[in-house]
Amino acid sequence: MNNHEGRQKILIVDDMPINIQVLNESLQENYQIFFATNGIDAINVARREAPDLILLDVMMPGMDGYETCKILKSKSFLAEIPVVFVTAMSDVENELIGLGLGAVDYIFKPIIPELVQRRVKIHLELKAQRDYLAKFSLQDELTELPNRRALESCLEREWQQAKRQSSHLSIILIDLDHFKDYNAACGHLAGDEALKKIARIISEILFRPLDFVARFNGTEFACVLPGTNLSKAEKVAESITTAVEAAGLKHPSSPTAPVITLCTGVATTEPDHPSDTKTLFANAYTQLCLSKR
Numbered sequence: 022m023n024n025h026e027g028r029q030k031i032l033i034v035d036d037m038p039i040n041i042q043v044l045n046e047s048l049q050e051n052y053q054i055f056f057a058t059n060g061i062d063a064i065n066v067a068r069r070e071a072p073d074l075i076l077l078d079v080m081m082p083g084m085d086g087y088e089t090c091k092i093l094k095s096k097s098f099l100a101e102i103p104v105v106f107v108t109a110m111s112d113v114e115n116e117l118i119g120l121g122l123g124a125v126d127y128i129f130k131p132i133i134p135e136l137v138q139r140r141v142k143i144h145l146e147l148k149a150q151r152d153y154l155a156k157f158s159l160q161d162e163l164t165e166l167p168n169r170r171a172l173e174s175c176l177e178r179e180w181q182q183a184k185r186q187s188s189h190l191s192i193i194l195i196d197l198d199h200f201k202d203y204n205a206a207c208g209h210l211a212g213d214e215a216l217k218k219i220a221r222i223i224s225e226i227l228f229r230p231l232d233f234v235a236r237f238n239g240t241e242f243a244c245v246l247p248g249t250n251l252s253k254a255e256k257v258a259e260s261i262t263t264a265v266e267a268a269g270l271k272h273p274s275s276p277t278a279p280v281i282t283l284c285t286g287v288a289t290t291e292p293d294h295p296s297d298t299k300t301l302f303a304n305a306y307t308q309l310c311l312s313k314r
Contacts, residue, residue: 028051028052028053029052029053029073029074029145029148029149030052030053030054030055030070030071030072030073030074031048031052031053031054031055031072031073031074031075031076031141031145032055032056032057032063032066032067032070032072032074032075032076033045033048033054033055033056033057033076034056034057034058034059034060034062034063034075034076034077034078034081034086034089035058035076035078035081035107036058036059036078036081036082037078038058040078040107040130040132041056041058043132043134044076044107044132044137046134047132047134047137047138048137048138048141052141052145055070055072058081059081059082059083059084060081060083060084060085060086060088060089060092061083061084063075063077063089063093064089064092064093064096064099067093067099067102068096068098068099071098071102072102073102073103073145073148073149074102074103074104074105074141074144074145074148075093075102075103075104075105076105076107076128076141077089077090077104077105077106077107077124078106078107078108079106079107079108079110079115079119080108080109080110086106086108086119087118087119087122090104090106090119090122090123090124091122093123094122094123100123101151103125103126103144103147103148104123104124104125105124105125105126105127105128105140105141105144106119106124106126106127106128107127107128107129107130107132108127108128108129108130109129109130109131111129125144126140126144128140158170159171159174161235161236163213163216163217163236164216164217164220164236165220166220166224166234166235166236166242167233167234167235167236168235168236168237169235169237169238171235172233172235172237172243172245173298175233175235175245176192176245176298176301176302177298179231179233179245179247180290180297180298180301182247183247183248183290186248188247188248189248189249189250189251189289189290189291190245190246190247190248190249190289190290190301191245191246191249191250191251191253191254191287191288191289191290192243192244192245192246192254192287192288192289192301192302192305193243193244193246193254193257193258193261193285193286193287193305194241194242194243194285194286194287194302194305194306194308194309195223195241195242195243195244195258195261195283195284195285195309196240196241196242196283196284196309196313197216197219197240197241197281197282197283198275198277198278198281198282198283198284198313199272199274199275199276199277200212200239200240200281202272202274202275203215203272203274203275203281205274206272206273206274207273215270215281216236216240218268218270219242219265219268219270219281219283220234220236220242222261222264222265222268223242223244223261223264223265225264226257226260226261226264227244227246227257229246231247231248232244232245232246232247233245233246243305244257244261249289250289251287251289254287254289255287258285258287261283261285262282262283262285265281265282265283266278266280266281266282268280268281284309284312284313285308285309285312286305286306286307286308286309286310286311286312287305287308288301288302288304288305288307288308289301
């Protein structure tokens with residue numbers, strides 16, 4: 022592996038060291054390079070390193086390139102990595118097989134370094150553009166938190182995980198108090214700054230790697246807490262409430278307090294209890310409405 026932090030990652034998969042060497046020499050100056058000499062190792066490296074591009078030999082003993090590509094494309098967390106087949110077989114039939122499995126291109130042996138460099142550059146530029154668009158389709162523009170679409174995806178994913186592991190899953194819904202009055206008194210620019218500060222405060226409270234926070238609607242935020250029971254989730258909600266009040270963001274027109282405050286609603290799944298994500302969300306929203314009253 023050639024380590025260059027911040028550079029795009031390429032995984033080269035080939036059972037012949039000489040082929041890996043040629044590709045590595047062509048690409049190592051501009052990219053982080055990872056190697057694998059068989060399909061199983063390739064899948065494990067891809068899972069661990071999340072490369073931006075995979076250069077995959079077709080003819081390998083055991084699991085060949087086609088089977089490796091099929092497995093890569095069957096995994097949701099690997100399926101978006103573009104695969105370019107590297108092969109000595111230049112017939113149309115084999116090319117159609119690879120493209121049908123989800124590969125984006127073919128590079129034919131013997132390897133011509135300049136051609137490899139240009140094709141790799143094109144596919145990595147396209148990957149970067151797709152990643153950029155995907156990021157902003159799931160991100161709230163103002164706070165840079167995940168948005169409602171990302172929240173729904175996370176909730177469904179963690180729900181399935183909780184079912185498999187028979188574990189708790191909690192959600193906290195948050196709504197800022199009298200925020201329309203804040204915007205009216207202080208202006209929308211000040212309101213935007215306050216929302217960004219509150220987003221940062223909530224994010225700092227949720228320090229565990231799997232904890233998730235999103236802005237899903239105007240002044241409303243949601244936290245998804247995997248493996249967390251009701252009492253622990255309520256403590257997290259209390260910590261968020263206390264931290265936002267302690268920030269002392271002055272609210273000149275609030276009938277509740279001289280600073281911005283919020284209400285929370287908490288709901289938790291019970292292991293093996295028949296339900297769904299909509300019910301969990303609805304239960305938390307009911308608790309939020311009771312809190313606001």
